[in-house]
Amino acid sequence: MRVLDIGEVAERSGVVPSTLRYYEEIGLIASLGRHGLRRQFDGDVLLKLSLIAMGKAAGFSLEEIAGMFGRDGRPEIPRDQLRVRADELQRQMVELRTLRDVLRHVADCPAPSHLECPTFRKLMQAASRERLVYRPSSGPRSGRKAASKP
């Protein structure tokens, strides 16, 4: 089970063939060669795809992720860049926690309009201090959809 063809990789990784081809095209993964027309991949590609998925979840772009692998395909990541990103994740977690609290409050608060509820306003201010809001012109480019049904 060393060599997998693209269909198997797709099935085992959950990444569809068109995406695998795209990843190969941009140099994110490499195939061993072909069997007829079919791309053949080393089993390692599965772990690599996991890393890619994690990188995406961490907010890295595909380009950044690609930059993390050395020429030989092994991960080769600048350590301080990783630490920076880890710290960013930390901050992001704090934001998410506040946000979760706001949502829960809004869901439970009986006030007719949240705009007048002191708790709501206080939470908003906290969020504001965390720079969740009033973030001048440099927020996420596009919304991240939470993963839905498996």
Add this chain to the structure above:
Amino acid sequence: MRVLDIGEVAERSGVVPSTLRYYEEIGLIASLGRHGLRRQFDGDVLLKLSLIAMGKAAGFSLEEIAGMFGRDGRPEIPRDQLRVRADELQRQMVELRTLRDVLRHVADCPAPSHLECPTFRKLMQAASRERLVYRPSSGPRSGRKAASKP
């Protein structure tokens, strides 16, 4: 300071005028009217923009956010939808924590190739169990860039 023109709104909210116009175009915010050509907004719009920013950070699309405001412009959010989203945020936080740990490990682990490091593999498996990776075809649409310099 009840009525603000678009420039002021932009300055105070950090949302650029073109975006404000776009938001008005899609019905997310409303202007009171014009002073000459210039859009005038009620001060309330600032809070609304905060809510929008929070919604985006929470992973809601603009369309979903728009759906959360009733006709009168007051937030009018289906409570169970909020709870669902709060729970999703909770899950997302757990994912981020694992991810942070992976990044920190990779940053600190002296092993020449992480692929052979048992700790790394264990963390990867944990991430896998959390469905951070191997998530079949329904992940985030596009990467979220962490907010950078203010």
Add this chain to the structure above:
DNA sequence: GCTTGACCTCAAGTCGACTTGAACTTGTAC
């Protein structure tokens, strides 16, 4: 030897959220 199903290529399309550019208008300051 032929069918079949899974792959292939390449160009173009999609999606959300904006931004940009060209050409025009206006209130305010001098």
Add this chain to the structure above:
DNA sequence: GTACAAGTTCAAGTCGACTTGAGGTCAAGC
């Protein structure tokens, strides 16, 4: 009364990450 900064419209462009479609190829099974 004129210059000018800051607004305006509208169409089109951008970005990342894919997906889709049309038309072609191939290895394995009958």
